[in-house]
Amino acid sequence: MTPAKGSAKDPGRARTFPPLPPARGSRAPFATSWWGQEWLRALEDSALDHGRLQRGRTYARGGAVGEVTVAPGLLRAHVHGSRPRPYRSSVEVAQLTDSQWNRLLDMIAERAANIAALLDGEMPAGLAEDAAAAGVPLLPGPRDLDPDCSCPDWGYPCKHAAALCYQVARLLDQDPFVLLLIRGRDERQVVDELARRNAARAAADAARPSAAATTGLTAPANTPAKDAFAARADLPPLPALPVAPDHPGRGPALAGMTTSPPGLDLAALELLAADAAQRARRLLLSALDDRHAETTPPVDLTPWQDTVRMAAAHPDTDVLARPATAAGATPARLAAAVSAWHQGGAPALDVLESSWTPPSARLDHVRAALREDWADGTPPRLRAWRNRLTIDGKDAQLRLGQTGLWYPYRKKDGTWWPSGLPDTDPSVVLAALLQG
Structure with missing residues (x-):
C-alpha cells in the first residue's frame, strides 16, 4: 500500500x-x-x-x-x-x-x-x-x-x-x-469555526458606516423593482422542501362496514386505496429528489405484471387470489412471480417466465470464464440452454436477462426459483448462489 x-x-x-x-x-x-x-x-x-x-x-x-x-x-x-x-x-x-x-x-x-x-x-x-x-x-x-x-x-x-x-x-x-x-x-x-467567522463578520459590518450614512443618500421612492433587485444584498435561503412522510397514509377502513353497495368488493377497494397511497409517496419522493428531471418514467404493466407487483407490495392480503386465478396462476406460480419481482421488477419476472436465445459465443465465453474462475477442485459441467446455464450437481442455475443482468436460480422440489440479486458479472452471481 x-x-x-x-x-x-x-x-x-x-x-x-x-x-x-x-x-x-x-x-x-x-x-x-x-x-x-x-x-x-x-x-x-x-x-x-x-x-x-x-x-x-x-x-x-x-x-x-x-x-x-x-x-x-x-x-x-x-x-x-x-x-x-x-x-x-x-x-x-x-x-x-x-x-x-x-x-x-x-x-x-x-x-x-x-x-x-x-x-x-x-x-x-x-x-x-x-x-x-x-x-x-x-x-x-x-x-x-x-x-x-x-x-x-x-x-x-x-x-x-x-x-x-x-x-x-x-x-x-x-x-x-x-x-x-x-x-x-x-x-x-x-x-464552530463558521460560527466564529460569522460573528467576526457581523461585528465588522456593524462597525462599518452604511452607504447612506456616508453619502447622505437614501433610496428614492418608486424605485423600479428590477433596480431594487439588482442592488439587493444577500437574500435569506429559500424555505426547506417539505419533509416526506416516513410511511404512506393510512387508507380508509372499508372492509369492516356492515353494509356495502351491491357488487362492490370492499376489501379489494381498500387494497387499491392502500396501493395508491404507496405509489403517491414514491412519486413525492421522486419529486423531492434533486435529480427528479433524470427519473425514468414508470412503464405500463400488463394486468398480470400489475397483479404480481401488488402481491409483492402487499404480502398480507388474499384479495389478489381472484385476479391471479383469472390469469391462470396457481398459488405456487404467484409465489415464484412475487419472488422474481423482488429481484428486479418486470424484467426479472420476464426472466422467470420466458426464455430467449442470446448469441452462442456469449454463453461459450461465460462458461469458459466460470470454469477458469472455479476455486474448489474440478469445475462441474455447465449445461447451456438458450439464456440459461445450469450447474450440474449443484441445483443452481444462472439466467441471462434481456437487459444484460444475470439472475440466480435454485431448484426446490423440482422447480427453479429466483434466489438472490442479479448482477452484470455472472461469477459474482454464481459465487453468492453457491454460498447460499
Whole structure:
C-alpha cells in the first residue's frame, strides 16, 4: 500500500456506523441523496478497476460490509467474502490541507445561504460546486483513494475495498457531514469555526458606516423593482422542501362496514386505496429528489405484471387470489412471480417466465470464464440452454436477462426459483448462489 496521504489520522474523531441491511431491489438507486450519488459518480469516474468496482457494489448491496469506522483520511470495515472469516478492508483518502480548509471556510462564510444551512446542521448540494470553484475538491478524485485489504486479491481496489467505498455512499445518505470528516474535520469543528467567522463578520459590518450614512443618500421612492433587485444584498435561503412522510397514509377502513353497495368488493377497494397511497409517496419522493428531471418514467404493466407487483407490495392480503386465478396462476406460480419481482421488477419476472436465445459465443465465453474462475477442485459441467446455464450437481442455475443482468436460480422440489440479486458479472452471481 502506498504511504498515507494528508496528515496523520486522528482516531479521537472517528465515528463508527453499524452494518447497514442489504439494499432491496437490484434496479433501485444504490444511493438516494445528492451527496451519496455524487460520491458514487466520483468513485465510478475514477481510474480504479471498474470490474472490481461492480463486484464491490454487489457485495455492498448484499449486506457483506460490517460496521464502518470513519476517521479523518481513513475508512475501515470488515467485509465478508468467500471465506468464513471477513477480510479487513480500508481506504485512505487524501485530507484537505490547512490552506484548503481556510479557503473553503472563507468561501462558506461569504455566502449567507451556505453558512445558514451548515449552522442548521445541513449540507447544501451547491456547496460542492462553490468549493470546486474555490479550488477545494470535496469529492475524491482518481488519486485521492488508496485502498488496502487483507484478502489475496491484488486488484486496485479489490472487491472488498470497493464494497467499503460503495457503503460510504449509503452513509452519506444518512449524514453528508461524513464527507467533511473523511476530508479531515468533523462537523463540530466546521460549525464552530463558521460560527466564529460569522460573528467576526457581523461585528465588522456593524462597525462599518452604511452607504447612506456616508453619502447622505437614501433610496428614492418608486424605485423600479428590477433596480431594487439588482442592488439587493444577500437574500435569506429559500424555505426547506417539505419533509416526506416516513410511511404512506393510512387508507380508509372499508372492509369492516356492515353494509356495502351491491357488487362492490370492499376489501379489494381498500387494497387499491392502500396501493395508491404507496405509489403517491414514491412519486413525492421522486419529486423531492434533486435529480427528479433524470427519473425514468414508470412503464405500463400488463394486468398480470400489475397483479404480481401488488402481491409483492402487499404480502398480507388474499384479495389478489381472484385476479391471479383469472390469469391462470396457481398459488405456487404467484409465489415464484412475487419472488422474481423482488429481484428486479418486470424484467426479472420476464426472466422467470420466458426464455430467449442470446448469441452462442456469449454463453461459450461465460462458461469458459466460470470454469477458469472455479476455486474448489474440478469445475462441474455447465449445461447451456438458450439464456440459461445450469450447474450440474449443484441445483443452481444462472439466467441471462434481456437487459444484460444475470439472475440466480435454485431448484426446490423440482422447480427453479429466483434466489438472490442479479448482477452484470455472472461469477459474482454464481459465487453468492453457491454460498447460499
